[in-house]
Amino acid sequence: MSKSIDHRAYSRACLRILGVLLGIWFFVSFGCGILFREWMDEHLPPVGTAPFGFWMAQQGSIICFILILVAYAVLMKRLDSKFGYADGEEGQ
Amino acid sequence: MTNSTLNFIFIGITFAVYIVIALRSRAGSTKEYYTAGGGVSSLANGMATAADWMSAATFISMAGAVAMSGYDASRFLMGWTGGFVLLTILMVPFLRKFGKATVPDFIGDRYYSKWARGVAVICAIFICMTYIMGQMRGVGVVFSQLFGIGIPAGVVVGAAIVFFYAGLGGMKGITYTQVAQYCVMAFAYTIPAVFIAIMITNQPVPQLGLIGHYSLDGEFVPFFEKLNRINVELGFQEYTTGKLSMVNMFCITAALMCGTAGLPHVIVRFFTVKSVQAVRNSACWTLAFIAVIYLTAPAIGAFARLNLIEELHDTPYVEAPAWLQEFEATGQMVWVDKNGDGIIQYFGPAKSAEGKNDVFQGDNPIFPAYDAPENQRVGARGERLLANKPDLSNPNELWFGNDIMVMANPSMAGLPMWVVSLLMAGCIAAALSTAAGLLLVLSTSISHDLMKKIVKPDLSDREEMNYARGASFAALAVAAYFGINPPSAFIAQTVAFAFGLAASSFFPTLLIGIFSKRMNKLGAISGMLAGMVFTSSYIVYFQFLGGTKEQMLFGISSEGIGFVGMLINFAVAFLVRPFGGDPPKEVQEMVERIHIPSGAGEATHH
Numbered sequence A: 001m002s003k004s005i006d007h008r009a010y011s012r013a014c015l016r017i018l019g020v021l022l023g024i025w026f027f028v029s030f031g032c033g034i035l036f037r038e039w040m041d042e043h044l045p046p047v048g049t050a051p052f053g054f055w056m057a058q059q060g061s062i063i064c065f066i067l068i069l070v071a072y073a074v075l076m077k078r079l080d081s082k083f084g085y086a087d088g089e090e091g092q
Numbered sequence B: 001m002t003n004s005t006l007n008f009i010f011i012g013i014t015f016a017v018y019i020v021i022a023l024r025s026r027a028g029s030t031k032e033y034y035t036a037g038g039g040v041s042s043l044a045n046g047m048a049t050a051a052d053w054m055s056a057a058t059f060i061s062m063a064g065a066v067a068m069s070g071y072d073a074s075r076f077l078m079g080w081t082g083g084f085v086l087l088t089i090l091m092v093p094f095l096r097k098f099g100k101a102t103v104p105d106f107i108g109d110r111y112y113s114k115w116a117r118g119v120a121v122i123c124a125i126f127i128c129m130t131y132i133m134g135q136m137r138g139v140g141v142v143f144s145q146l147f148g149i150g151i152p153a154g155v156v157v158g159a160a161i162v163f164f165y166a167g168l169g170g171m172k173g174i175t176y177t178q179v180a181q182y183c184v185m186a187f188a189y190t191i192p193a194v195f196i197a198i199m200i201t202n203q204p205v206p207q208l209g210l211i212g213h214y215s216l217d218g219e220f221v222p223f224f225e226k227l228n229r230i231n232v233e234l235g236f237q238e239y240t241t242g243k244l245s246m247v248n249m250f251c252i253t254a255a256l257m258c259g260t261a262g263l264p265h266v267i268v269r270f271f272t273v274k275s276v277q278a279v280r281n282s283a284c285w286t287l288a289f290i291a292v293i294y295l296t297a298p299a300i301g302a303f304a305r306l307n308l309i310e311e312l313h314d315t316p317y318v319e320a321p322a323w324l325q326e327f328e329a330t331g332q333m334v335w336v337d338k339n340g341d342g343i344i345q346y347f348g349p350a351k352s353a354e355g356k357n358d359v360f361q362g363d364n365p366i367f368p369a370y371d372a373p374e375n376q377r378v379g380a381r382g383e384r385l386l387a388n389k390p391d392l393s394n395p396n397e398l399w400f401g402n403d404i405m406v407m408a409n410p411s412m413a414g415l416p417m418w419v420v421s422l423l424m425a426g427c428i429a430a431a432l433s434t435a436a437g438l439l440l441v442l443s444t445s446i447s448h449d450l451m452k453k454i455v456k457p458d459l460s461d462r463e464e465m466n467y468a469r470g471a472s473f474a475a476l477a478v479a480a481y482f483g484i485n486p487p488s489a490f491i492a493q494t495v496a497f498a499f500g501l502a503a504s505s506f507f508p509t510l511l512i513g514i515f516s517k518r519m520n521k522l523g524a525i526s527g528m529l530a531g532m533v534f535t536s537s538y539i540v541y542f543q544f545l546g547g548t549k550e551q552m553l554f555g556i557s558s559e560g561i562g563f564v565g566m567l568i569n570f571a572v573a574f575l576v577r578p579f580g581g582d583p584p585k586e587v588q589e590m591v592e593r594i595h596i597p598s599g600a601g602e603a604t605h606h
Helices: A005-033 A039-045 A053-080 A086-090 B003-025 B030-038 B042-053 B054-096 B103-110 B113-147 B151-168 B173-202 B206-210 B223-233 B245-259 B266-274 B275-314 B325-329 B403-411 B417-455 B461-484 B491-504 B506-514 B521-543 B561-579 B583-594 B599-602
Strands: B333-335 B399-400
Touching: A005 A039, A005 A053, A005 B054, A005 B245, A039 A053, A039 B599, A053 B054, A053 B275, A086 B491, B003 B151, B003 B173, B003 B417, B042 B173, B042 B266, B042 B275, B042 B417, B054 B103, B054 B113, B054 B245, B054 B266, B054 B275, B054 B403, B054 B417, B054 B506, B103 B113, B103 B266, B103 B417, B103 B506, B103 B583, B113 B151, B113 B266, B113 B461, B113 B491, B113 B506, B113 B521, B151 B417, B151 B461, B173 B206, B173 B275, B173 B403, B173 B417, B206 B266, B206 B275, B223 B275, B245 B403, B245 B491, B245 B506, B245 B561, B266 B275, B266 B417, B325 B333, B325 B403, B403 B417, B417 B461, B491 B521, B506 B521, B506 B561, B521 B561
Parallel strands: none
Antiparallel strands: B333 B399
């Protein structure tokens, strides 16, 4: 198997991770916090005593952002070691 | 011990710590000066970036904005944290792999053109300048509070300190100092919140108090229900629903997010760690540290709102708490006894026919001179009088600047004085760390990108440093001027403009540069110019030339226009690209190379 094919497969896998995570990112912030906030305030159970959409906008989205970044670091590290780029800690 | 002695002790101790650290880790070479030699651990870098990122605006104004506009302020909360996600997964790992010191460096090399570099430098300077203005204002507010002087004098004192401070060490010194500053900020922000949460909701964790029950005076009702009810009773918008239109809310949040991902002084922070993997870890830490503050701000805002109304509304002036007079003295709070009953009334726009709640005529309070006759300065109940005529079309009597919310909160809740002192130290830490980081980027942009790479390539290291110093001095002077005469009423909004510009110039250009091999210099430069010119003229028109609400494009305010500017940038870049031919082979190879995380990149590419 030629190395440049490896490279293309890596880039594709990398873009797939980016796409999925950005989808979640958009949903928790713009989706829950802005576009569907009113609907969620009314129809979803409150978080503690706070309306759901409002809580997502001021607290929930930020918590999700951290989880997204942790997932990104973990997934990319796994991808790196699968393709043999894991020795990157020494830098360049 | 008096309040001011405590203030000086706290601030003195923290300053001593910063200076010791700055001296111990000052830069030994230009590489250390610009990027700390690229060897900072991801945890330390995360903390330092968080301190750099959280400006005085965040620290002072954000909770105030939340308190005043409730749900509408979510745009700041989501915008400034969500942008970090974009930054981390779309930008910094790739730029780190590219491995140069500044953002204009990347744009100059990727678009193989001095012109592209030049436009990028101008954008960088513009963004940093706008941003640093907000910082100077913030410093001014803190110092005026601290020394009991006016805001202009506070700004000048702050500027002098920042200048000495930033001159001490390069990126290396700044990074380790910022770690200490972050700790001060985090304590200063969360401790008062914990006390107030216990007081109002009987919950030690502010975030749980927020979703808990209001439990003061034997009442036990869901917190937001209580807050919504008082807001509506007084004629304000319900706290948990907004006044902004959804389009506007969407655009502002998007502009803040994309702007965050295009801020040169944040991107540069990630050039200080060892490798691409370390960049990803470091970004996790950064966001986690930032979230400590951002998750607390909504709680502080909501509690402060409740406190303010309960303490002041329907209270006779002579029985009002002492802090009211302190804020009157610095001109940040004003009470105009319109109906002459000696009782403070605080009402929202819904209580008047015109839908306004202005206390006086004109935008800002103007006070009579100190040598004016006493009956022009002091009112019947001992309150400070205004030179402005009262606005009698509505019943509201209380005016205050948003910026005081965080500072006043501990006093409102009756917390011990050392908490206020700690808060002062935290504010100063926030302003200093951000201003130092910004000044570094500003001076590097001018000395490295502009003078060395464009104007005079034969510049020696020493001359380069001289240009850097001169640039930071000039920048501070300009920033101080605008700090005294801010173009926009609230600090958070002034800063929002910097984001609009970053979103419309850097973010799209960097994104295309990283992900498209075929974008050429013609497309990139036209896109960048189109986005920047559109955004800045829109902002200038509506902010300075008196554009009215009806003229706005789809009702998007100037804070959110950066998002439209960004779309224009993308569109122009791709429309113009076909006229410029493909970029050179080396550039295409470079783009492929930055997508592979380690030195293994060269080996894989035949």
